[in-house]
Amino acid sequence: MINLELPKKLRASANQAHQVAAQIFRPISRKYDLGEHEYPVELDTMAAMVDGLSDSGTQKISGASGGRSDDEKPSTDVLLNANGGNMSALLNALETSWGDVGLMLSIPYQGLGNAAIAAVATDEQLARFGKVWASMAITEPSFGSDSAAVTTTAVLDGDEWVLNGEKIFVTAGQRSTHIVVWASVDRSLGRAAIKSFVVPRDAPGLSVARLEHKLGIKASDTAVLLLQDCRIPKDNILGSPEVNVEKGFAGVMQTFDNTRPMVAAMAIGVTRAALEELRAILTDAGIEISYDTPPNNQHAAAAEFLRMEADYESAYLLALRAAWMADNKKPNSLEASMSKAKAGRTGTDVTLKSVELAGAVGYSQRLLLEKWGRDSKILDIFEGTQQIQQLIVARRVLGKTSAELK
Numbered sequence: 001m002i003n004l005e006l007p008k009k010l011r012a013s014a015n016q017a018h019q020v021a022a023q024i025f026r027p028i029s030r031k032y033d034l035g036e037h038e039y040p041v042e043l044d045t046m047a048a049m050v051d052g053l054s055d056s057g058t059q060k061i062s063g064a065s066g067g068r069s070d071d072e073k074p075s076t077d078v079l080l081n082a083n084g085g086n087m088s089a090l091l092n093a094l095e096t097s098w099g100d101v102g103l104m105l106s107i108p109y110q111g112l113g114n115a116a117i118a119a120v121a122t123d124e125q126l127a128r129f130g131k132v133w134a135s136m137a138i139t140e141p142s143f144g145s146d147s148a149a150v151t152t153t154a155v156l157d158g159d160e161w162v163l164n165g166e167k168i169f170v171t172a173g174q175r176s177t178h179i180v181v182w183a184s185v186d187r188s189l190g191r192a193a194i195k196s197f198v199v200p201r202d203a204p205g206l207s208v209a210r211l212e213h214k215l216g217i218k219a220s221d222t223a224v225l226l227l228q229d230c231r232i233p234k235d236n237i238l239g240s241p242e243v244n245v246e247k248g249f250a251g252v253m254q255t256f257d258n259t260r261p262m263v264a265a266m267a268i269g270v271t272r273a274a275l276e277e278l279r280a281i282l283t284d285a286g287i288e289i290s291y292d293t294p295p296n297n298q299h300a301a302a303a304e305f306l307r308m309e310a311d312y313e314s315a316y317l318l319a320l321r322a323a324w325m326a327d328n329k330k331p332n333s334l335e336a337s338m339s340k341a342k343a344g345r346t347g348t349d350v351t352l353k354s355v356e357l358a359g360a361v362g363y364s365q366r367l368l369l370e371k372w373g374r375d376s377k378i379l380d381i382f383e384g385t386q387q388i389q390q391l392i393v394a395r396r397v398l399g400k401t402s403a404e405l406k
């Protein structure tokens with residue numbers, strides 16, 4: 001049976017992440033929104049802290065490291081719940097994103113590629129790549145949503161893989177120390193031949209072509225990467241090099257079961273930030289939000305607030321469920337997509353509605369509300385858009401294959 005009561009250990013680590021968000025991220029949030037592509041030097045302090053924490057074997061500060069819960073012993077309580085790596089990473093991602101999601105995506109050693117490594121690496125690889133900062137490079141100029149359309153190739157040449165292709169919109173693509181790259185080992189075999197490879201930043205043939213200017217998450221670098229006869233060691237392939245046509249590309253897709261709840265958590269963090277700000281504004285304006293009176297008998301803004309808070313709660317619970325399932329080794333693709341769809345939509349709805357309800361000040365740069373409105377949109381796009389999540393949910397619920405429901 002599912003038990004979403006948070007154990008003390010997780011509450012302590014989430015609280016620590018919240019302190020980081022409040023004391024380090026919030027004060028510099030606007031600075032790096034205005035100074036796009038400026039390196040947030042304050043994060044170097046965090047890198048040292050994260051390093052210290054992982055050395056000491058305690059919880060990590062932030063988010064996207066999540067996923068590996070093999071060494072987490074299931075708790076011995078009567079319900080036999082294991083709240084491990086995914087749940088911890090989810091809560092930390094939520095708290096740090098409450099502070100600033102662009103900065104959260106820039107925390108050293110906590111990239112989306114780290115979650116991919118944690119999800120599919122062998123124990124030997126995990127030891128080797130334990131202390132890397134890995135970004136995730138799937139998207140190419142010719143596709144975004146259709147992850148099966150990878151054209152980047154990887155050819156084995158002696159003891160090395162040789163990679164060729166172009167990857168676009170790579171979050172932390174310039175700052176990370178490693179990049180997890182999706183490439184095909186044999187394009188004639190279709191999606192089953194798509195594998196992920198860990199490419200070190202200094203690998204010969206890898207270069208950053210440019211950085212993107214964006215609507216939001218400006219503190220996060222988004223890079224175009226070129227792989228031109230890029231050589232990496234043979235054992236930097238994640239998972240098995242065998243191409244199993246029966247299994248399709250389930251191996252690499254497994255990554256999303258871990259990363260989608262994390263992105264949901266980021267959206268939930270930004271949503272909570274906006275709701276807290278809005279509550280303060282409404283309270284200042286003398287508008288009472290009552291939990292004892294039906295919404296239709298309250299001020300219209302209070303009724304909107306209650307509706308948005310209910311959306312926030314359901315997004316939060318869906319994300320907890322998806323992470324709990326991952327920690328408890330239950331297949332969670334459906335729940336991961338449900339959580340991301342709900343949280344992504346809620347994030348954009350709530351932040352923009354909060355800008356609206358706050359009036360002119362909500363649109364101004366005096367507050368961070370307008371920034372959260374811009375930042376939240378990406379959380380409904382990357383790691384699979386709103387439409388793609390709904391498609392996955394529909395396929396699972398209706399029992400249709402990807403060929404039957406496109």
Ligand SMILES: Cc1cc2nc3c(=O)[nH]c(=O)nc-3n(C[C@H](O)[C@H](O)[C@H](O)COP(=O)(O)OP(=O)(O)OC[C@H]3O[C@@H](n4cnc5c(N)ncnc54)[C@H](O)[C@@H]3O)c2cc1C
Binds near residue numbers: 112145171217385
């Ligand atoms: C700031 C930023 C950071 C990013 N970071 C990363 C990263 O770190 N790594 C990475 O690999 N990628 C990254 N991306 C890329 C991102 O994952 C893609 O943009 C996303 O998957 C959508 O792909 P697309 O932009 O090509 O849109 P398209 O796939 O062309 O889709 C366009 C629109 O059509 C809709 N659509 C597509 N197919 C269907 C369908 N079958 N049914 C209904 N609607 C459909 C989509 O939902 C969308 O609204 C990032 C993008 C941005 C903007």
